[in-house]
Amino acid sequence: xxxxxxxxxxxxxxxxxxxxxxxxxxxxxxxxxxxxxxxxxxxxxxxxxxxxxxxxxxxxxxxxxxxxxxxxxxxxxxxxxxxxxxxxxxxxxxxxxxxxxxxxxxxxxxxxxx
Amino acid sequence: xxxxxxxxxxxxxxxxxxxxxxxxxxxxxxxxxxxxxxxxxxxxxxxxxxxxxxxxxxxxxxxxxxxxxxxxxxxxxxxxxxxxxxxxxxxxxxxxxxxxxxxxxxxxxxxxxxxxxxxxxxxxxxxxxxxxxxxxxxxxxxxxxxxxxxxxxxxxxxxxxxxxxxxxxxxxxxxxxxxxxxxxxxxxxxxxxxxxxxxxxxxxxxxxxxxxxxxxxxxxxxxxxxxxxxxxxxxxxxxxxxxxxxxxxxxxxxxx
Numbered sequence: 372x373x374x375x376x377x378x379x380x381x382x383x384x385x386x387x388x389x390x391x392x393x394x395x396x397x398x399x400x401x402x403x404x405x406x407x408x409x410x411x412x413x414x415x416x417x418x419x420x421x422x423x424x425x426x427x428x429x430x431x432x433x434x435x436x437x438x439x440x441x442x443x444x445x446x447x448x449x450x451x452x453x454x455x456x457x458x459x460x461x462x463x464x465x466x467x468x469x470x471x472x473x474x475x476x477x478x479x480x481x482x483x484x485x
Numbered sequence: 486x487x488x489x490x491x492x493x494x495x496x497x498x499x500x501x502x503x504x505x506x507x508x509x510x511x512x513x514x515x516x517x518x519x520x521x522x523x524x525x526x527x528x529x530x531x532x533x534x535x536x537x538x539x540x541x542x543x544x545x546x547x548x549x550x551x552x553x554x555x556x557x558x559x560x561x562x563x564x565x566x567x568x569x570x571x572x573x574x575x576x577x578x579x580x581x582x583x584x585x586x587x588x589x590x591x592x593x594x595x596x597x598x599x600x601x602x603x604x605x606x607x608x609x610x611x612x613x614x615x616x617x618x619x620x621x622x623x624x625x626x627x628x629x630x631x632x633x634x635x636x637x638x639x640x641x642x643x644x645x646x647x648x649x650x651x652x653x654x655x656x657x658x659x660x661x662x663x664x665x666x667x668x669x670x671x672x673x674x675x676x677x678x679x680x681x682x683x684x685x686x687x688x689x690x691x692x693x694x695x696x697x698x699x700x701x702x703x704x705x706x707x708x709x710x711x712x713x714x715x716x717x718x719x720x721x722x723x724x725x726x727x728x729x730x731x732x733x734x735x736x737x738x739x740x741x
Binding site for chain 2: 373378379443447448450455
């Protein structure tokens with residue numbers, strides 16, 4: 372993929388993450404901060420499907436943005452075709468794992484399996 | 486005529502000659518062919534208010550140590566040969582007056598991000614190859630030899646878009662000041678990117694897509710962190726940082 376397309380995705384995910392995390396923080400402010408972190412409140416959030424969907428989107432956006440950022444940092448640290456390929460595929464693999472693990476948690480909790 | 490000559494002579498005799506001051510010049514000495522150790526040699530040099538750092542180095546070569554290696558040519562900030570680090574800042578030695586530095590000690594080192602040949606002379610090979618890579622010429626299949634294409638007219642507004650970038654003398658100071666160049670050995674560099682913008686913005690040029698493709702890779706334009714140090718050190722007033730941002734506009738779809 373061309374770097375300009377990757378960077379468009381990078382900037383887009385950053386902007387979307389800021390917007391959705393702002394919504395997430397505003398939701399926390401609707402109740403007391405300490406109260407919002409109680410076990411029952413957290414589970415209730417996950418069981419409310421639109422909110423769970425938003426958390427899933429935040430997870431995907433931040434993973435894409437974060438792991439591309441990590442790729443960029445690592446590419447600047449060292450150069451070489453083997454290293455660059457390892458960094459690119461390594462970041463994609465770890466990103467997929469993080470999204471899968473996070474999604475599993477969100478799905479299990481929202482379906483009442485926890 | 487004689488009266489005028491006398492008048493000039495009288496005026497000349499009234500001019501007071503400024504007293505000569507001295508400066509401590511610390512020159513970095515390094516010969517990678519022998520070893521990678523670098524040391525500083527110190528020289529006490531007399532200077533006037535118009536003496537440049539290059540004049541001082543040449544004074545050292547002439548009277549104190551002829552083995553100091555330095556590259557220079559035009560002595561008027563046109564050829565871009567005498568770039569070096571003067572008191573920690575990349576600058577042209579011929580364009581930096583000692584009196585402007587406000588310091589009793591002047592430390593002169595070779596430019597960063599360039600392989601050292603010897604002492605203050607560095608190799609421009611990488612910069613010239615990246616410069617060539619971005620095709621720094623107008624790409625247009627129509628040429629002056631075809632009928633009706635005698636001239637490629639441009640409006641002053643069109644010229645204004647890129648004219649400052651035409652002043653680049655390829656001295657390498659921008660590449661020397663760039664923090665990305667220091668860590669990423671494959672980065673294209675501000676010099677080549679600014680030149681890419683110069684030709685992309687030229688309405689006579691038809692090679693925009695070709696050039697954008699070259700700089701749109703993992704060590705291309707998007708590795709610029711917009712530190713802006715390239716623009717700070719340019720002796721010709723070119724603003725490579727701005728050129729890079731304008732060029733990004735083409736790649737992100739903000740400009741056509």
